[in-house]
Amino acid sequence: MLMLGDVERAIAARDPALGELIVRYLAQDDPEDGRGELSPADEDDDDAAPVDVPAGAFTLDRLNAAVSPRGLANKTATERKLARRDAFAAAESSPFAPPRLRLGKLLIELYERGDPEGRAALLHVFAVGTMKWGAWQAAKWIYKRAEERHDAALYGVLAYRFDAMKQTPHAAGELGAGTLLYLRRRAWRYLRLLGQAVPDAYPVFAVEVLRHYPADAGAHASSWVAAQIWGHGALEGGRGAASFGPPARGDAMQLRAFPAAWKLSPAPLLRLLEAAVNDLVCDWAIRCLRADHPLALRAVEPAWLARLGRRPVAAIHGFVVALLRDSPELHQSKLRELGLHDVVLGFLRSPSPEARAYALEYAAAHAPDLAIDELIELVEHGAEEVVKFAAARLDAVSPRQIGVARLLRLLGSALAPWAAARLAQGFAPGDIEAAQFVDTAARGTGAFGFLIKFWNDKQVAIPARFWTALLDDPRFTAGEWRLRTIVQTALTELGKRTAREIGAAWIQASLEDRARTDAVARWLDAGMLSGDELDVEWLKGLVGKPRLRPIALTLLADRRRVAPARVGLGWLLELARSGDADLAGFAQRMLLESFEPADFAPGRDPAAGVSRLWELASGPKSPEPVRGFAATYLKAHHLDLGPRLAEARALGIKPRLDHDAYAMAVVRPLLFDARADVRRLAVAIAGEEIARWGDPGLVYELAGAPFKEPRALGCELLLGVIAAEAPFDPVQGAADAGSPGSASTSPPGAAPRDATRGARPPASATRMPAAWIQGPRLFQLAESPHQAAREVALTLIRRLYDRIGGAERLAWLMDSPEREVRLFAVRLFWDRHRPRPWPADFAPRKAAAAGVVGRERFADLAALRQFARVVLFGLPPGRLGERDPIVEGAPRPERALPASVAKRRLIEALRDAALEDVELARAIAPVLGELSSSIAKGEWQASVQALTALRAHHAEGL
Structure with a gap:
């Protein structure tokens, strides 16, 4: 990011790159209101503190509103002018407006300084920079000064920019359409008045305008100034809109503005040919030269022709070729001596068909020593007729002279079908380097197919490093559709190689590459990495990456590839503490399946290992996931409990602990531990061992x-x-x-x-x-x-x-x-x-020494009556807990009955018993009488009913 201070320092230092620096500064987005230039508006920073913009502060939005048609409505012209001036002055001094609004004054000062470096920077900025407020203020001010001072260079670049503004970078909301239309008309008006007053100066200013139009400006682009320059006669009565292309009908030389002025001197037109980059502009200048100054073209300097010939414009190339053909002094046999040999050979790449044809004639007759690299480049990038010429030249050269690198560049070319045969004839697979292999494959499936055929014909396997270099090349990692089959072929071929050939480091890096993860995962599933080749620490690192975690866990759990001892007990115990259920489950399964009790202690002491397991299962500092694993381990390896445990059956675990590992002294305290999971473990063990412990208490x-x-x-x-x-x-x-x-x-x-x-x-x-x-x-x-x-x-x-x-x-x-x-x-x-009562026929066999218990x-x-009272009044009044x-x-x-039901049934039972036994009836009748006065509905109703039944049955006995 650039700041206005950077521009100020570059101006003070007369930096030769000042123009490009200002162009880059203008291309940046504006910062948010009140923020510095290092905080662009599109920055998504949730942590950034919001800026409190005071009400009434001048911001870019307020400036827009102040100078908009609505903001200037109902004002006179003078009032509008003053309002604009005040608004821009307030915005430039406001800390809440973009600093680039102050750039205009810096550019004006740079123009007033008048040094060559400053003028060059201004020409570059006004030609290609993004036009917006700040720079736009300077552009309008400098244009007026350029008119007053007849500054052709600044007038030309600004007149072009006003004319072509719609096709160049600009802030449409900040540049009014009416202002642009006015400036286009004003620029042409100045030229028109200049042509009327000073005809000698008119071509010079017109050339300064035309030379700035870019190469991509087409005939149908909008234009007014350029259209007037070469088609004024056809635009009389126009209103400020026309197309950029020269007139296609009528006499073009008569339709141009001030035709007599162009005939005064060929110098402006010759300068235009050396400075313009647009093909339409150069073609119009050539036609003007031929029409107005034919004598100037009869004796041209070879050096001038060489300068023109090196310009990348098709019209100029055709013009130079025409001059060469028309001049006997410039015969092809003399071109090498005149320094035009390389220029003419350069026409082999020209966009002009006439120039290419002339260059082919010259190369066939006078350039038998064309470099092989140049011929290869012509085959790769030349036009059809040029490719045929270059391929024919190369066909006559031996494979060793061409070289393996150049033959690889020709593979797949339809006009060089002999390249594959020459490669096989002169070279072996060992002569091809990995970079050459990758460059050839990157050209597409055609050249790649010839490469594969070359190796197959030689019955040699392509080295694995070639395939890895291909897959690592940015051209193949960009996801280009046409190269997808080559990438798949490379992955398939590497899948057939060993890890030693490919390199474990490359395999690891490729697994973490999203584009290759699936393919490399298939290699690993097939056993490409195992034993010492498989870096366990790397796999542990992958466990921390959710996308690759399933692959890493699968490899770590495979004992054919990784010995459990390499995984490490400490790491698994740490993993067992994880809050992630998948990670904890993996660690517990591996510990259950692959580790013996002795593995849990230093020196593999079985007794110490058992103690360590109990510590893990019940230690005060042991986290719950670890306690859960240790509990499962102890249960799974119990001789009686283990075979019934689902986890043990699923993993096929055979118990490895005897009953001595589950001593009562260890388990008994755990039965009353405050932690539920510890108690559950102790209960499971105690249920199996309690009979062996022999403690009834x-x-x-x-x-x-x-x-x-x-x-x-x-x-x-x-x-x-x-x-x-x-x-x-x-x-x-x-x-x-x-x-x-x-x-x-x-x-x-x-x-x-x-x-x-x-x-x-x-x-x-x-x-x-x-x-x-x-x-x-x-x-x-x-x-x-x-x-x-x-x-x-x-x-x-x-x-x-x-x-x-x-x-x-x-x-x-x-x-x-x-x-x-x-x-x-x-x-x-x-x-x-x-x-x-004793039964009537009962006779004891012998006297009992004591009462029967x-x-x-x-x-x-x-006593009997008191017992009945205790029973009836002692029943609980409500539900049990x-x-x-x-x-x-x-x-x-x-489970006890509800109190009301139990009491009612008890009264009914006493009633039924008393109906058969009058003595019992006499005993309980007073108690039932007491209960009949209860306020509980069920009690007094049952008591009254029982008393009534007893009195009816034992009327005289009661």
């Missing part, structure tokens, strides 16, 4: 644990004992829901329904010996703060009551703070210890 500790994972395992183990003891009865299991012992129809005082009845024992049922069932521990568990543990304990107490129960322990439970536990104790107490009777009627889920597939403990 651990089961009860698990069942009463504060965390649901160990608690679920403990409950599963305890329930498994009774599930294993009960044989599976599908009929009983199906009918159990409607049995008298079920929750829906159980009589009052009956224990809750046992969920283990009719159920298959779980997988872990045999892991805990039945001998581990301990009554005191179960009764302690029944008072656990966790409902699931209490339910399991109560289920076991009811099922195993004969073995572990007793009235004393039930009485202990009756004091529990949990209502469902008290209710359970009362129900079980009534079921097992209520008074029962579990069959004690109530002391008196008051949520309980923890039991492990899937394990037996479910009983």
